[in-house]
Amino acid sequence: MTSNAEEKPGWKSLSIGAVLSEGGSSVKYKTGDWRAFKPVVTKEKCVNCLLCWIYCPDSSIIRAEKWVEVNYDHCKGCGICAHECPTKAIEMLEEQK
């Protein structure tokens, strides 16, 4: 057993069947670091049509006043938003180390 394991609860005290006693817990799990390419929005080109907001499978497009922004904590960089954008306002740029 590692010291790390000792700090965590054992099977006797964990909930049956890994049920979590709350909803929406995926918000806490930052999946943004899985990303290899990040979507970058050029505000000037965005016409706020919200196609990207509809298509985003991870609900990571944020509606701003007249354009869209990206929730980089959860965006996995799939690129669907960039593909769907009719004005090419979203560009996929390689993540830098």
Added chain:
Amino acid sequence: MTILGLTGDESIAYAVKQSKVDIVAAYPITPQTIIVERFSKYVADGEVHTGYVCVESEHSALSASIGASLTGARVFTATASQGLALMHEMLYIASGLRCPIVMGVANRALSAPINIHGDHSDMMGSRDSGWVQIYAENAQEAYDWTLMAFKIAEDKDVQLPVAVNVDGFVISHCMEGVDVLEDSTVGKFLQTRKPLFGLDPDRPVTVGALCFTDYYSEFKRQQVEAMQSVPTVLERVGKEYGGITGRNYSFLETFGMEDAQAAIICLGSTAGTAREVARKLRAQGKKVGVVKLWLYRPFPTEEVSAALKHVKALAVLDRAISFGAPYGALCSDVVSALHTLKESPKIFNVIYGLGGRDIQPSDIELVFNEALETAKTDVVKEETMFLGVRE
């Protein structure tokens, strides 16, 4: 007392009707079809208030069952053979999410070559999926075990899915007189499910969350604990049911084992044939016995060992092949159960009845005679005998 003429499939459907099941999601497949067909008639005729979900595959049938079970509903489904194979990944999700679903399985051979008849290849292929497995010998047992299965599955210490197995055609399609309980008696025996959590907008929960290296093992360990609690619960439920019906159930049933020198251990309908042949041989002074396992998972190791430790020779009948393994699945389990004995019986494996090949009393007699010979000589001639297979 009410005796109804029911096939094994019909007896399961009748038990499910009396169990006040909330949801049935199923897809028909021979030889299970009659279970869901009869049940759909109960739904159509308004005899039950069950939600009947028609799906496009067995994978979806079990998926829908899992979703329904997680809301706190009592759920039943049924399948066989290729259908069970198609459910395979969902079997593990049902047990991992601790869904006390009850499933009727009319055991049937797996393709290829394609075959619709009875053997245990389907369920043996799923034996490590975390389901409690029960094998019935006849339609009466199928009825009784289906009722008990809900109570065992839904016990707070268990919370695991249970498969009630009947041999395809030999049990599923053969009509027998089945002694059924009154609806009110079943209602008292089987009260409304009390789920650990349910679907409540005021108290939302997350199920099926991601669980990596730091927690996965702990949840598998929980499942082991749940499995280990089954014998205690099953014994209690069996006693209660016996008190109501006079039919007593536990882990296994023995015949002639008090003085047997040679014995057969098997699952399902074959036990009836074996018992009848044993009765005949015992009348001739041959000391033979039969052990029939009702409970296959969790494997009742101690009880199997206690039942078999005095015999000199033992034939383990497997109605499925575990390709490349030392023995068939049941035989491997029996050998494991007996390995701590100081003097283990001489054991040989008999592979029989594949693809529904009939097992006749003469076949069983041949096995008994082989076991008696082994008991006498203390030598196993053939580790694995393929009963009645042409060379």
